[in-house]
Amino acid sequence: MPAFPNKYRSYIKKVQQSDDHFGFDVRALARLEPILKFLHDDWWRVKSEGFERLPEDGPALIIGNASGIIPWVALMLIYELMSDRKKCRRVNIVTNMDAIENESIHRALAELGFVSWSSDNIKRLLSKGELLAIFPEYPEAAGKSWSMKNRVSEFDWTKILPAIEANAKLFPLATLGCDEAPVTLFNAESLSKALKLSAFPVSPFFPWLPFPLNLASLPISWTMHLLPVIEYQPGKKRQDIEECAERQALYAEGEIQAELNRQLRLRHRLL
Numbered sequence: 001m002p003a004f005p006n007k008y009r010s011y012i013k014k015v016q017q018s019d020d021h022f023g024f025d026v027r028a029l030a031r032l033e034p035i036l037k038f039l040h041d042d043w044w045r046v047k048s049e050g051f052e053r054l055p056e057d058g059p060a061l062i063i064g065n066a067s068g069i070i071p072w073v074a075l076m077l078i079y080e081l082m083s084d085r086k087k088c089r090r091v092n093i094v095t096n097m098d099a100i101e102n103e104s105i106h107r108a109l110a111e112l113g114f115v116s117w118s119s120d121n122i123k124r125l126l127s128k129g130e131l132l133a134i135f136p137e138y139p140e141a142a143g144k145s146w147s148m149k150n151r152v153s154e155f156d157w158t159k160i161l162p163a164i165e166a167n168a169k170l171f172p173l174a175t176l177g178c179d180e181a182p183v184t185l186f187n188a189e190s191l192s193k194a195l196k197l198s199a200f201p202v203s204p205f206f207p208w209l210p211f212p213l214n215l216a217s218l219p220i221s222w223t224m225h226l227l228p229v230i231e232y233q234p235g236k237k238r239q240d241i242e243e244c245a246e247r248q249a250l251y252a253e254g255e256i257q258a259e260l261n262r263q264l265r266l267r268h269r270l271l
Helices: 009-016 026-043 072-082 103-112 119-127 139-143 161-165 189-194 238-270
Strands: 047-049 060-064 091-095 114-116 131-134 169-176 223-226
Touching: 026 072, 026 103, 060 072, 060 238, 072 091, 072 131, 072 169, 072 223, 091 119, 103 114, 114 119, 119 131, 119 161, 161 238, 169 238, 223 238
Parallel strands: 047 223, 060 131, 060 169, 091 114, 091 131
Antiparallel strands: 169 223
């Protein structure tokens, strides 16, 4: 904790210029930093590519794939951007915070930079030049089984619609490894419905082992590749804007899947 201000001086300067309306607290991130660093550098050995494409400032939206009910990809993205000495940025993770009924978990995520999805929230942040990230696969994707690993589920285009309306820059983010690290055997749909959860993934560790052992995952290396910005013209009519959002969601989904396939082919050649 005492070393955090010296190590992340540039990041803290960025934070001081950002919007903390939604409860972000850099002290919470400082407390979690040793765990994030261990997971990023040692456990999953995350390799990043393409992050130099991000503008140093100004509004932008990262659109990525993810897996599981714990937002590991989002947390790795937060750490990746805060530890980039050349181009560090604070990222707001836009997600369905309203589904989190536990107040302690809700507050903890908000302090780390998670923001509840709404058109108003997204437009507010983009209007202030903030960087956002969203993982718009439908909720069922949280319970991907092992047989569905590395397959991108359908993107919900309505989640990126506010960014299209704001004419923000869109960057697809392809993350390989996030589907393979948590060993999900199957999704217990009946339990997820009874508990009002988006998914209830059952693994060799969860729910059998006590916390935090039940969150265990395999030490599989990850690759996070930020792809080139998506070029688009939203139009002026409402129908044109919505159709544009549908096209860009489908395009981002396809580009991410293509990059995952490319990375898998490269991995197989190396093996």
